[in-house]
Amino acid sequence: VRIEVDPALLSQALINLAINARDAMPHGGNLEIAMDAAEAGTAFLNRHPECRSGRYVAYSVRDEGEGMDEDTLARVFEPFFTTKAPGKGTGLGLAMVHGFVHQSEGALEVESEPGEGTTFTIYLPVAEKQATAAAREETRDLAARGETILLAEDDQAVRHLAETMLSDLGYTVLSAPDGFDALEIEAEHDGSIDLLLTDVVMPLLGGIELATAFRETRPGGKVLLMSGYPAHGEFKRIDKPDNVTLLQKPLEPNVLARAIRDTLDETAQAAA
Amino acid sequence: MTHPFNQPYEKEEARRMTMMKIEDMKVLAVDDNEAAKALLCEMLNDLGIEQVTTAEDGQAALEYLQACDEDPDVVLCDWNMPRMSGMDLAKTLQSVDPSLPFVMITGASAEDHQGEAKANGVTSFLVKPFTKEDLAKKLKIIARVAGLRASAA
DSSP: OOBOSOHHHHHHHHHHHHHHHHHTOTTOOOOEEEEEEEEEOHHHHHHOTTSOSEEEEEEEEEEOSOOOOHHHHHHTTSTTOOOSOTTSOOSOHHHHHHHHHHHTTOEEEEEEETTTEEEEEEEEEBOOOHHHHHHHHHHHHHSOSSOEEEEEOSOHHHHHHHHHHHHHTTOEEEEESSHHHHHHHHHHOOSOOOEEEEESOOSSSOHHHHHHHHHHHOTTOEEEEEESSOSSSTTOOOOOOTTSEEEESSOOHHHHHHHHHHHHHHHHHHHO | OOOGGGSOOOHHHHHHHHOOOGGGOEEEEEOSOHHHHHHHHHHHHHTTOOEEEEESSHHHHHHHHHHOSSOOSEEEEESOOSSSOHHHHHHHHHHHOTTSOEEEEEOGGGGGGHHHHHHTTOOEEEESSOOHHHHHHHHHHHHHHHHHHHHHO
8 A cells, every 4th residue: 555645744644653652651661653554433523523434544653651641641632731840841842743644644553551552653645546556566567587588788887777768677787898708608598598689789799689699598588678779760770670679779677667567477377 | 681680590590600610710820929829820720720810019910910912801910019019909900900900928927918918909808828628719799790891781
């Protein structure tokens, strides 16, 4: 699930609750911070008419301290209200929590019995936007599944950028500054190489010849070409094999990630 | 013509395409140090390579290459030499024939300069001390590249 709040404020709110919980237990005890999924039922909506129905994330901070009587409980969210000794607290901690929760269209609840401890619970609405969910799905979708990629690119800046992009996605990257080194790395590498991502125009050994060699020794391996030259039309400079995708440089992180995933998954489907 | 890349994987053809044997390679070995050059030639002979020409420095290598009827398949060259260094030879050859594979023999301390050397036409490196097996591996890749280039042409 996903919530849309200011992370700094959320952590500050949890810290404030934790400080209160600590202060409620001068003789020690367990402090429990928990996170749970919750559904806004009728009772919840009656207590918090400003809240919308649907799913919530519940953060609770529980202490085993003295607890609070009803009078204290009734005033607990008032600014400057405090049971702490002068100099021990501002009385603004819970007011901050309350303000943050209200701003985030959530709800704050407290349960307490004298001698039984206190539990504060912050309810924050789950972000249900379709687009957000789709983007999240996409990101998960694009991640590596333990694959290894052989990268051949003679432009150092592009190579380093691609290395970073691929590593961030979780791929193991074998990186080569040209076709020759790529071929050497390929020959030396005992493990599997699932995909060759190669520039087309490189000195001595270009990407297309490299791909031919790669497929000879690793028949199941997939290939993705990249080039600054267009694959079609008037400015076509590359005699690209039909069954291979050519990525245009400059590389767009999402386009690269998608193309790699699609190419790798093609293999899996064909093998299945 | 069908692109070789589009053809289904066929073992026989793949083998034929990449099977330029290292024994058949013509090698130009360049080193000013007689002992090092002799050791390199011995390794090459042990690998069954008989077509070996030697030169005592970059200048001599260049003169040989300009005069010879048939280019070697690979240049194996020491880095530090009088008259013309390995790097200068690589630079010159890059402008004349960028497809001639050039392997620079270096000490481990030269690794920082590999990027610069690559930009100047050095294909690959053999870092001293290297074994006969290291040399064979390198030559096999060179042979493979030659095969790939020939079949793509």
